Amino acid sequence: MTKENIAIFTFFGATGDLAKRKLYPSLFKLYQKGYLKERFGVLGTSRADWSTDQFKDAVKESISGLENSAAEAEKFASHFEYVAHDVTDQAHYSALNDAIKGLDEKFEAQGNRVFYLSMAPNFFGEIALNIKSQGLISDNGYNRLVIEKPFGRDYESAKKLNDELTSTFNEDQIFRIDHYLGKEMIQNIEALRFGNTIIESLWNNRYIDNVQITLSESLGVEERASYYDTSGALRDMVQNHIMQIISQLAMEQPVAFTDADVRVEKVKALRSLRVYSAVEAASNFVRGQYSAGETGNDYRDEDGVPEGSNNETFVAGKLLFDNYRWSGVPFYIRTGKKLADKFTRIDVVFKKPLIDIFAFPQQSDAALSANVLTIYVEPKSGFALTVNAKSAGQGFETEPVNLDFFQDAESEKEVPEPYERLMHDAMEGNSTNFASWSEVAYAWKFVDVIRRLWNIEDPQFPNYRPGTMGPKASDELLERDGRSWVYKLEK
Numbered sequence: 001m002t003k004e005n006i007a008i009f010t011f012f013g014a015t016g017d018l019a020k021r022k023l024y025p026s027l028f029k030l031y032q033k034g035y036l037k038e039r040f041g042v043l044g045t046s047r048a049d050w051s052t053d054q055f056k057d058a059v060k061e062s063i064s065g066l067e068n069s070a071a072e073a074e075k076f077a078s079h080f081e082y083v084a085h086d087v088t089d090q091a092h093y094s095a096l097n098d099a100i101k102g103l104d105e106k107f108e109a110q111g112n113r114v115f116y117l118s119m120a121p122n123f124f125g126e127i128a129l130n131i132k133s134q135g136l137i138s139d140n141g142y143n144r145l146v147i148e149k150p151f152g153r154d155y156e157s158a159k160k161l162n163d164e165l166t167s168t169f170n171e172d173q174i175f176r177i178d179h180y181l182g183k184e185m186i187q188n189i190e191a192l193r194f195g196n197t198i199i200e201s202l203w204n205n206r207y208i209d210n211v212q213i214t215l216s217e218s219l220g221v222e223e224r225a226s227y228y229d230t231s232g233a234l235r236d237m238v239q240n241h242i243m244q245i246i247s248q249l250a251m252e253q254p255v256a257f258t259d260a261d262v263r264v265e266k267v268k269a270l271r272s273l274r275v276y277s278a279v280e281a282a283s284n285f286v287r288g289q290y291s292a293g294e295t296g297n298d299y300r301d302e303d304g305v306p307e308g309s310n311n312e313t314f315v316a317g318k319l320l321f322d323n324y325r326w327s328g329v330p331f332y333i334r335t336g337k338k339l340a341d342k343f344t345r346i347d348v349v350f351k352k353p354l355i356d357i358f359a360f361p362q363q364s365d366a367a368l369s370a371n372v373l374t375i376y377v378e379p380k381s382g383f384a385l386t387v388n389a390k391s392a393g394q395g396f397e398t399e400p401v402n403l404d405f406f407q408d409a410e411s412e413k414e415v416p417e418p419y420e421r422l423m424h425d426a427m428e429g430n431s432t433n434f435a436s437w438s439e440v441a442y443a444w445k446f447v448d449v450i451r452r453l454w455n456i457e458d459p460q461f462p463n464y465r466p467g468t469m470g471p472k473a474s475d476e477l478l479e480r481d482g483r484s485w486v487y488k489l490e491k
Contacts, residue, residue: 013119014044026420041103055082093134111141125164155444182418225304270442288314293466316474338466344377382406
């Protein structure tokens with residue numbers, strides 16, 4: 001049985017691309033599945049001088065690609081209202097307050113309010129302060145704040161923003177959204193680890209040689225150049241998505257699968273992450289910037305990118321944890337634009353047997369392969385375990401074989417989109433798959449060292465061609481340790 005959620009949403013940045021591509025379709029799917037029924041309302045607001053009818057038309061257009069009838073779309077849109085608003089003008093908040101109260105009364109929402117900030121992050125703190133000072137906070141229901149990344153540009157700016165937010169909302173009311181935490185196979189990490197003794201018993205430095213995380217994008221910066229050049233791959237991907245994935249891979253088993261207990265263990269893992277000195281950062285992290293390749297432009301020649309920009313479009317690095325479970329096990333990461341393909345995967349490489357008993361009698365150069373557990377996050381969802389088995393035929397040769405599971409097309413249809421899942425969790429008050437302030441803080445402290453080093457170095461860009469897996473230094477990072485990437489392009 002699905003439980004109906006009752007709430008009034010206020011979307012700041014309601015006319016933006018994210019709202020139209022992700023937020024409204026996700027709300028509509030919750031509506032179709034019965035998680036939202038009659039007792040919800042949506043107030044959209046932005047600088048755009050729109051009418052409510054224009055807003056409803058935009059909402060209906062945003063869900064036009066989903067299975068629905070005109071009557072169903074019309075009924076869904078009837079829950080939406082629009083107020084043009086300047087977030088820096090305190091006087092405008094009274095109009096928002098009146099509209100929210102009107103929607104609350106119309107849809108009997110019991111004072112439950114979700115404020116969703118999908119706009120420029122430099123306004124986050126000001127909006128939160130005005131929500132409180134201008135009386136938009138409900139006294140008889142819940143109040144929750146959902147905010148998009150980026151959460152600051154470094155530790156200091158993130159702390160300043162957090163202080164502004166927590167002057168209005170308590171930590172348990174703040175939901176820092178990271179859509180990677182809404183992906184099905186990222187949420188499967190806990191299930192694989194803590195639901196299977198055969199895996200969790202081996203999940204330590206005695207049996208695991210290294211862990212590899214790859215977030216690969218095939219496109220360039222496209223129309224995001226103005227934002228991306230102020231962010232780069234380190235801030236855009238490593239500080240949030242990758243650090244969240246790593247914390248789930250590295251954390252200890254929580255007392256119970258609750259948001260509070262999971263967060264405790266993730267924070268403990270990040271506390272043990274070694275924060276590098278500048279010298280260590282230079283040795284353990286590499287960056288890259290794509291060239292024109294066969295077609296297209298060098299990154300520096302893309303529209304909106306300043307001439308001579310040293311912004312990185314690729315990052316690879318080695319992370320180390322100073323704790324009992326992971327001491328000596330490197331976590332290798334890489335992410336970048338204009339790489340060979342678009343995919344996200346996690347490869348857990350286990351140690352080989354201390355003695356290969358098959359090597360001597362067969363007098364062969366063939367050695368046992370390492371067992372590898374691969375978690376395929378996207379575009380396909382599933383996992384595979386590479387094991388060694390005897391090759392068919394005479395003699396005794398071994399070969400690696402895959403034991404795998406992938407979701408079929410029917411199962412994929414049942415999987416909620418990340419934003420659909422996370423908006424439902426926010427209404428439920430479940431913060432398991434949202435980043436806490438402590439997690440954000442430790443991630444920034446780690447990343448800041450690398451960023452400060454790169455700010456004073458003059459890189460030799462561009463240094464990798466589109467369609468590859470990044471600069472040669474990325475491969476050398478592992479080769480130096482006698483290892484290699486599990487996923488590599490066939491030569």
